[in-house]
Amino acid sequence: MEVFIVSLNVAFYTLGCKVNQYETEAIMEIFQQRGYNVVNYNSVADIYIINTCTVTGRGDAKSRALVRKALKKNENAIIVLTGCYPQAFLDEAMSIPGVDIITGTDERAGIVELVENCMRDRRKIVKVNDIRKNHRFEKLSVLRNRDRTRAYIKIEDGCDLYCTYCIVPYARGPVRSRPYDEIMHEVKRLADEGFKEVVLTGIHISSYGRDIGDVSLLDVLKGINNIDGIYRIRLSSLEPRILTEEFIKEIASLDKLCRFFHISLQSGCDETLKRMHRRYTTDEYRKIVCNLRKYIPEVGVATDIMVGFPGETDKEFEESYMFVKAMGFSHMHVFQYSPRRGTKAYGYTGQVEKRIKEERSKKMIELAEEMKVEFNKRFLGKTMDVLYENVTKDGFNEGLTDNYIRVLIRSENTLKNEMYKTKLLSLKGLDMIGEIV
Ligand code: SF4
Structure with missing residues (x-):
């Protein structure tokens, strides 16, 4: 017998990155299409869906707090915990009291059915698959819930690189690319809706196409560059190694591609980079930034930097700091290393004290602000x-x-x-x- 449900209130909370935000919007649309009302997370709702992030321990704690918050609002509500946290740490997610449905980072389109099954049977549902065996890009589109100028498009999921600090490959599985035609179709639709800017997002977009062959990120950029109505294309974070001189020359000729690149560095010290299992040296990174500035005038270069990775001595930190300063980034996100169970670095000796991580983080954040002001100053009067x-x-x-x-x-x-x-x-x-x- 089909259960027909109307006018129930569903509230969403998204933690973490743009990919998560995109996926939440897609899930939200499926609920709306089935007749549910989407309400604010602070309201009394019948269903609360928390799309989690597990990149740091703080994200996990926040997910648990959000479950408690939902139960305070409505102790009879159905609580859904989905995404990276349960995918990577199912045992922890299972132990959180009051959660009715647990799913991982695939089959998100099916959450609405799980909720309806749970309402009917009032039984706990756990549906977390082995993500490392998943080689299919899940088709999730965002059609309506866009009240912004910039439209995000997920073009890829997963990462195969296994940096030693990172839980993401365990939470997101291997690289899966969205088919080229589907991307073009979605961008054309966005252009028709009046969006001027699209942001290509994914877990590791530099790997786009590796799993499907004969198509690359460059092909996608060239394709979108030809779509009328789109004025700007932005990219989420890039892996340094994709930025060969040839690649930079090619992208420099794409008039809609924004002159802003986020190139993840993580450390400006070669020894630390080795322990992180990053696959470039500071020298290679420096050459990439030089080439970007050579071929793309006024380019903004942004990065992520991590402080307090296991074994990071004062000397290594200083080296990292000086390298960052020499790069003159226009934006920099600073993270403190957060040990993640299941990653290689979790077992490393030389874990850095919290106080030292905080000091290093503060110093890097101050530098980030100085560099940003310096960058902006160059444009005064332009x-x-x-x-x-x-x-x-x-x-x-x-x-x-x-x-x-x-x-x-x-x-x-x-x-x-x-x-x-x-x-x-x-x-x-x-x-x-x-x-x-
Ligand atoms: S490249 Fe490294 S840091 Fe980035 S998602 Fe993959 S494993 Fe994590």
């Missing part, structure tokens, strides 16, 4: 295309240049999803004040 996105609480329209400078302007009108030539007049903290010319 006129650049800014795609406006939002109005801030203090009444500025805010938008981004293609090389990711955040620009604020005063304007009578709301300029959402409009691109204007804007003169950059002054610095405002880490942003810039501009005026439309």
Whole structure:
């Protein structure tokens, strides 16, 4: 007998990266198509769905706190825990009281059926598959829930690299690429809907195509570059090794590709990089950044840096700090190493004290801010295309240049999803004040 359900309230909470956000939006749409109302996570709902992140221990703790929060709102609600945390640490996820449904990082489209089964039988459901045996990209599309200027598109899932600190390959499985035609189809639809900017996202997009052969990330970029109505293409984080001189020359010729690249570094010390099992040296990385700056004028280069990896001595940290400083990144995300059970580095000797990690993190964050201001200063007085996105609480329209400078302007009108030539007049903290010319 089919259960027909209408007007139940479902609340979502997403932890972690853009891939998770994309997947939550896709799951949300499936629920809406089945007649559910999506409500805020702070509201009383019939179903709470937590899309988890397990990159750090803090993400796990937050997931547990979100379960408690949902139960406080409605002790009879159905609680769904999905995503990377249960996929990587099923034993822990199973031990959280009050969770009714546990799923991993695949078969997300089926969550709605699991919820309906659970409502009917009121039995706990655990459906976590062996993700390392999954070689199929799960088709999940986001069709409606977009209230932003930028549209994210997931083009890939999984990673095969097994850096020694990283739980992601265990949580996400091997590289699976979305078929080229499907990507083009979704981007064309987004262009028809009026989106000017698309962001290609995935767990390791540099590996795009490796599993399906005869198509690469470069092909995808070239294909999207030819789609009318799209003005900007952005990329999520890239693995340094994809950025060969040939590749950089090719992407430099794509007029819609934003001059902003996030190239994950993790450490500026070769010894630390080796222990992390990263597959490049600082010298190779330096050459990549030099080539980007040679072929792509005014390019913004961003990175991730980790502090307190096991065995990171004061000397190694200093080396990393000096390398980062020499690179002059326009953006930098700083992470403290978080031991993850199941990874190689978990068992390494020389775990770094929390206090030292915090000191190093603070120092790197200060450097990140200095570098960002230095980068922004170079653009004072210049006129650049800014795609406006939002109005801030203090009444500025805010938008981004293609090389990711955040620009604020005063304007009578709301300029959402409009691109204007804007003169950059002054610095405002880490942003810039501009005026439309
Ligand atoms: S490349 Fe390394 S850090 Fe990035 S997801 Fe893969 S294993 Fe994790």
